[in-house]
Amino acid sequence: MKLSFDTKILLHELHYRKEKKHFIVEKNSTGDFYEMPEICIEAIEKINQQQSLKKIEEDLILAYPQEEVDLLSFVQQLIELELVKEVDGEEVFHDGINQAVSGFTWLPSSFARILFNKATIPLLLLLFLVNLLLFITDHRLMPHYTDIFLFQSMISNMGLYMLISLVLIILHELGHILALRSYDLPASVSVGHRMYILVVAETDLTAAWKLEAPQRYRLFLGGMFIDQLLLLAAILTKLSVPAGEELFAGIISIVILDIFIKTIYQCSIYMKTDLYYVLENATRCYNLMENGKNDLANWIPYLKKDSTTATFEGEEKMVRIYGIFSLIGVLFTFSLFVFYFIPQVTYILKTTLPHLVDPVDNPYFWDAVAIVLQLLIMAGLLLFTIIKSKKSSSV
Structure with a gap:
């Protein structure tokens, strides 16, 4: 999506609150939260006031001379965070769903x-x-x-x-x-x-x-x-x-x-x-x-x-x-x-493994078999999750 200073932006309904250092921003429709510095909050307020993006950037440069201000990049980030509702009158569609939690409200x-x-x-x-x-x-x-x-x-x-x-x-x-x-x-x-x-x-x-x-x-x-x-x-x-x-x-x-x-x-x-x-x-x-x-x-x-x-x-x-x-x-x-x-684990193996040589009609033989199978399954799951984690991190 190509943005310019003439682009008109409409944001989703947001609620924000000052923390000790920065602001916590909530997207009301989904219950998602984001941490943003004061300069971002001022930019959001000016966007909600329908000020032009060019004027907003100029005002922020004057108000925050020590900050590197790039408003178009910030708006692009807002789009990626699914906080933008419309761009130039066209609705921005996202794959995300409403993730707002609503369970256990029956507990008084x-x-x-x-x-x-x-x-x-x-x-x-x-x-x-x-x-x-x-x-x-x-x-x-x-x-x-x-x-x-x-x-x-x-x-x-x-x-x-x-x-x-x-x-x-x-x-x-x-x-x-x-x-x-x-x-x-x-x-x-x-x-x-x-x-x-x-x-x-x-x-x-x-x-x-x-x-x-x-x-x-x-x-x-x-x-x-x-x-x-x-x-x-x-x-x-x-x-x-x-x-x-x-x-x-x-x-x-x-x-x-x-x-x-x-x-x-x-x-x-x-x-x-x-x-x-x-x-x-x-x-x-x-x-x-x-x-x-x-x-x-x-x-x-x-x-x-x-x-x-x-x-x-x-x-x-x-x-x-x-x-x-x-x-x-x-x-x-x-x-x-x-x-x-x-x-x-050492105690379990030391106690159960000797029973693997017992007759099959001995209940402790099957006890040992079950323990060995359980350990093998756990080892397999551990190996699977390690491989999966490495694959996902390499993508």
């Missing part, structure tokens, strides 16, 4: 505010400190990688652990949903993955941009609030379980182990965990991960830069600090593999 906000209100974040910090203190003062509470092995049958152990983990994931996401509903905002949940093989549920927190920055913490930390509440309940239950209730005590230990691991995982901010969004919100640098990778690409040759994102002026220092936090997050992830995942 008054109910959500029972758990999620002004006291939620202070209470979360208190819960975290109490749980940490309990772990420090009673070493018996510290989760061990063998806690998931309640039965002799590995399939039974894996099935129970997966069931408990699934329930806890649902409750974690329910925390995010209730936090959204406490502000009377809609919510939706999808399934994603981390580190190629970790399947996770993800609550769409896009609606958080409708709120002021301090209000968003409740949304980002809603899942961890539920986690820490359940963890305290599990710890107190374990301390009060009478002797002889080994199965029940074992189930409680699995709950503690799972939440403990997921809490450490949240510190892996080189992925977009809940704590990553907390850091992003606190710094008001809304592309920390992408800009952090671009910064690393200056030092690591094989890393490819993301051309769709750029660092705003003054964010360079925070991007570097994020790199340090990312390194710490990698160490946290590495510790999970060293102290939990690798020992668990």
Whole structure:
């Protein structure tokens, strides 16, 4: 589409709000959000006033002498972002669909505010400190990688652990949903993955941009609030379980182990965990991960830069600090593999593989076969996702 200074532009209905550094712009019809500096907002306002593009550019050059102003390029970007409705009276058609979230509105906000209100974040910090203190003062509470092995049958152990983990994931996401509903905002949940093989549920927190920055913490930390509440309940239950209730005590230990691991995982901010969004919100640098990778690409040759994102002026220092936090997050992830995942897989193989030589009428033979098949499937999925990721990055 060829643009000129005589081109007439009609934008979609936009709503914008000043942040600490820049503006958050919302496209009302789709619920999409964009971060823009003040000069872009002034350009949008002048376009909405039907001023000529030539005059707008001249005014912006005078108002922002230190900025490089190219209004036609900016309008072209607006078109690519699907923010332009008409060009010279002709409607601009896009392939995009309305992505505005509208789920879980049946959950009353008054109910959500029972758990999620002004006291939620202070209470979360208190819960975290109490749980940490309990772990420090009673070493018996510290989760061990063998806690998931309640039965002799590995399939039974894996099935129970997966069931408990699934329930806890649902409750974690329910925390995010209730936090959204406490502000009377809609919510939706999808399934994603981390580190190629970790399947996770993800609550769409896009609606958080409708709120002021301090209000968003409740949304980002809603899942961890539920986690820490359940963890305290599990710890107190374990301390009060009478002797002889080994199965029940074992189930409680699995709950503690799972939440403990997921809490450490949240510190892996080189992925977009809940704590990553907390850091992003606190710094008001809304592309920390992408800009952090671009910064690393200056030092690591094989890393490819993301051309769709750029660092705003003054964010360079925070991007570097994020790199340090990312390194710490990698160490946290590495510790999970060293102290939990690798020992668990080693234990499973050491326990089950000898049963492959048992007679076929022995149930533990089939238990071993099922475990081996499960590991092969996981290895295949890991290989497939790595190959797929490399292919997509090379395109």
